[in-house]
Amino acid sequence: MSKPVTFKEVAELAGVSTQTVSRVTNGGKGVKPDTLKRVQEAIDELGYVPNKGAQLLVRKKAKIVGVISLEMTLQGASSIVAGIRVESEKAGYSMSLTVSDSKEENLETAIKELKSQQVEAILINLPVSKEVSEKLVEKYKRIPFLFIDVPSEAKVNQVSADHYEGARRMIELMLAQGRRKFALLNGPSHSHAANLRRQAWENEIKKADAELIINVEGDWSAESGYIEATKLLLKPQKIDTLLVANDQMALGALRACNEQNIAVPQQIAVTGFDDTLNSEYFNPPLTTIRQDFKEIGKQAVQNILTHLVHKEEISKQVIPIELIERQSTMIVQKEANSVKKIEDLLQEIQRLLPNV
Amino acid sequence: MSKPVTFKEVAELAGVSTQTVSRVTNGGKGVKPDTLKRVQEAIDELGYVPNKGAQLLVRKKAKIVGVISLEMTLQGASSIVAGIRVESEKAGYSMSLTVSDSKEENLETAIKELKSQQVEAILINLPVSKEVSEKLVEKYKRIPFLFIDVPSEAKVNQVSADHYEGARRMIELMLAQGRRKFALLNGPSHSHAANLRRQAWENEIKKADAELIINVEGDWSAESGYIEATKLLLKPQKIDTLLVANDQMALGALRACNEQNIAVPQQIAVTGFDDTLNSEYFNPPLTTIRQDFKEIGKQAVQNILTHLVHKEEISKQVIPIELIERQSTMIVQKEANSVKKIEDLLQEIQRLLPNV
DNA sequence: AGATTATTTGTTTTCGAAAACTTCTAACTA
């Protein structure tokens, strides 16, 4: 039942030497069409597949890129990894994925795991500080690293989305709409991306001499968005804009607004960040910043592979973002069907009257 | 810069034989504490990591489970894989992940890739028909398979959520609320899970002698939910319940209702399926069926590993589901703050009046 | 003490595939 088919069995069945089998599995160069066909048939017949371990052992180049990522249930992380996978395959590389968190100890375990697979490079897709990133590069200098969303000051290969510019463009739009009273719902402060967004917002608010009324922090989850938004909406100080650091928290925030009968965007505008698959269908659809996750993954692979060949300087790349304006901030819309809406509202009032 | 450190260098540095190094890396049984320490230091000093390829080659057992999954950007798929990963690790196995779609040709490529890594078993986490699943098991009989969400008639190892029962419980709840006019927004018909849910709904509607007014199909995405729901809401026949086959489509459907000023749940109740992370924060929060994805992954691993040892009969397991009732279907709530709500509605009407 | 048993370490062989090298045959050139 077990015992995988090997080389020799194929060679025997086809009546050739093992080396000829090897030639066939590696493209069939220098093998007569006749023999090639015979060997191919033997391979199919026996269901032979070359043993990766043996190949890995004997070849100097493994053609594998290693990836260390956050838990893949997170939207952004998994999209980036998907981009990496596709681009690696295009380049003739396979991808080996390890899941870890940002704890240095776990990161090192993950690196060792990948090293043991003889990967040619390691892409790190989780929040890492400047210090840790530089330390890792120094410690494992036999293998090139590339970091996604590491502080730009870090002297390491990196690809990042333009968080600062994205956040800046968002608040620029809000200011242009005449909004002045801001609440910020930031990401966790250990995240570099979250800090950039926060900085952009704080700087722009100061520059515009607008009011930063509330400044809180969630953990990226819809739940935390809901909890924090609920709390801040209950405070006496009134705001006109709620800037949220990602779409999931924004979903929770929208829910909180709805529960407290606060009209979005009429009373408060709410914005997100990421443009996840669903934010177009939130109630109301969410104004947000699109990060092209797949592009980030793609560039990460391309950069590290050229680095493997040319071994140049440190490469730092920033992927542009895009502002997506939707109804959660659109105030100046003509409401063509207002009559119908008023009718509906009256109906709703009628329904509620018995309760009073 | 490249050239990984090997065995011998460590042995030389520590002044022992290579076999002793091997003993140390494998737990250090039967090595004097003194020697062990010396070898460990040499390992750390050189940054030695055993070559997985060589290990794979020489050991008969690889201790790897292979997983073939849909693109990981999908909520459910990635949660299942996360469950598999955690459980494999607990059992001392590593997990090798390959992404594929349901095309037989791509599936076979994925299987070969995993076989080449000497995996001990293959878990398939994507929709596969009875025929294809049985064919694969027959063709690759040297390696045990387990399918997640394959038709239960298929004579293969399987773990599935109880889709039929989940859908049945959902419509049972709706009928108990006195709802009679149903619209179904199903998943794609090539999906086994989608078919089970549809069957449950159709059967129960017939049994209860309720009306099945509309019956359409989406592709699981929020976008398709929005498009299909918009179309069906514009039809002249009125419905009181919209059963949607997953949460993402339900999100799109909720958006469609909102755009057309249809109150959920007062005018139409909307239900989902899956209980994704966010559906608790939809507007309104979504009544849905919770599938415990991590549990599915966990059971899949446990079943296939016991199968490896005992090699018994085919194992078929069904994971129970849970009905989560939220506001998208709750009609009988006391509206304590009706006065406040009416005030808000009047305000909204005032705002709209200039447009008329 | 002598013999038996454990403990610790070393030596040899093995795994499967491919690279490096070799041999054989057929084709082409002068």
Next chain:
DNA sequence: TAGTTAGAAGTTTTCGAAAACAAATAATCT
């Protein structure tokens, strides 16, 4: 026609780690 060359296939060696086997040393028992 002999000699050179290219194409096709075979043989040998190699990769790194671990298993199988063997030996040497230390510990225990009678």
